Amino acid sequence: MDYVEVRVQAPRELSDILVAELAEVGYNTFEDNDEGFCAYIDEDQFSADNVAEIMSRYEGMGSVGYEHRVITRQNWNAEWEKNFQPLVIADQVSVRAPFHEARPELKHEIVIMPRMSFGTGHHDTTALMITNQLHIDHQGKRVLDMGCGTGILAVMAVQLGADYVLAVDVEPWTAENAADNALENNVQDKVEARLGDVTALEGEEPFDLILANINRNVLLEDMGAYAQYLKSGGPILFSGFYEDDLPLIREAAEKAGFQYESHLVQNHWVSAVFRQPA
Known part of the structure; x- marks a missing residue:
C-alpha cells in the first residue's frame, strides 16, 4: 500500500x-x-x-x-536517496546510508536504508529517542521497539548492549525494512522484526525496556498494554508527540502506573522517560 x-x-x-x-x-x-x-x-x-x-x-x-x-514505494525511495544526508546525533551516533562515508571517530554508527519506512534519524522524535537511549542501561536487556519504522532504535539498542529486541510495526514493508536494516548493521541475530500492533505481543513475557516512538493517539490507546509488558523497575521511552501533549501523555502514563522521570524537547517535539515502579 x-x-x-x-x-x-x-x-x-x-x-x-x-x-x-x-x-x-x-x-x-x-x-x-x-x-x-x-x-x-x-x-x-x-x-x-x-x-x-x-x-x-x-x-x-x-x-x-x-x-x-x-x-509510491518507488517514488519514496527515489526521494529519499536524493535528499538523505548523513547526520550525527548527540555527538556520538553517526546515521548514514551505505553510500555515505563511515565516521569511525564516533562511538556508534547506524546504517539505514528506509524503503517506505519512517525513521532515518532526521526527524526530531527519532533523534530525541536515541539521545535518551544513550542514558539508559541496555546491557543484557530484552527490549521492545513499538512502531519500529526502519528499526533504527532497535539497532541502537543492540549497539548499547541489548541481548534481544522485538521490533514491531503495523506496516508490512516496515517490518521487512527493520529486518533488512538489522542485517545491514550485523545485529540480525538479536533483532526480531514482527508485523502487527500491540496485539502481536500476546504471549510475550514482560520486557526490561520499551521504546515507543509512535504518535499521541496510539500511545494513549495502548498505555495499559505497555504497563502489562514492562518489567518492574523497567524504563519506557515515549515519543511521537508535541510538547503541548506531554501533560496528556503524562496523565495517561501515571494512571497506568508509570512514574515520570524526565523529558527532552527539540523543535516542539518530545521524548519522555517513565519507569515501572520497582
Missing part, C-alpha cells in the same frame, strides 16, 4: 493545532519543514473532504495552504 502526503503551509502556532486535528482522523506520521509540516496516511484511509473540513475551521487564523500527493 502507498502513502498520501499532505503538505501544509501554516505558521508554527497553527501547525501544532492542525497536526493534532489530523492525528484525530488517522494521520500517523508528521515531519516539520520550514513552511509548516507534512502529514502522512495510508492511501486507503485518505479523505480529501476530511482535510478540507479541518482546514476550513481555521480560516482567518493565519496564512494556510495545503496540497496532497500519493507517494
Whole structure:
C-alpha cells in the first residue's frame, strides 16, 4: 500500500493545532519543514473532504495552504536517496546510508536504508529517542521497539548492549525494512522484526525496556498494554508527540502506573522517560 502526503503551509502556532486535528482522523506520521509540516496516511484511509473540513475551521487564523500527493514505494525511495544526508546525533551516533562515508571517530554508527519506512534519524522524535537511549542501561536487556519504522532504535539498542529486541510495526514493508536494516548493521541475530500492533505481543513475557516512538493517539490507546509488558523497575521511552501533549501523555502514563522521570524537547517535539515502579 502507498502513502498520501499532505503538505501544509501554516505558521508554527497553527501547525501544532492542525497536526493534532489530523492525528484525530488517522494521520500517523508528521515531519516539520520550514513552511509548516507534512502529514502522512495510508492511501486507503485518505479523505480529501476530511482535510478540507479541518482546514476550513481555521480560516482567518493565519496564512494556510495545503496540497496532497500519493507517494509510491518507488517514488519514496527515489526521494529519499536524493535528499538523505548523513547526520550525527548527540555527538556520538553517526546515521548514514551505505553510500555515505563511515565516521569511525564516533562511538556508534547506524546504517539505514528506509524503503517506505519512517525513521532515518532526521526527524526530531527519532533523534530525541536515541539521545535518551544513550542514558539508559541496555546491557543484557530484552527490549521492545513499538512502531519500529526502519528499526533504527532497535539497532541502537543492540549497539548499547541489548541481548534481544522485538521490533514491531503495523506496516508490512516496515517490518521487512527493520529486518533488512538489522542485517545491514550485523545485529540480525538479536533483532526480531514482527508485523502487527500491540496485539502481536500476546504471549510475550514482560520486557526490561520499551521504546515507543509512535504518535499521541496510539500511545494513549495502548498505555495499559505497555504497563502489562514492562518489567518492574523497567524504563519506557515515549515519543511521537508535541510538547503541548506531554501533560496528556503524562496523565495517561501515571494512571497506568508509570512514574515520570524526565523529558527532552527539540523543535516542539518530545521524548519522555517513565519507569515501572520497582
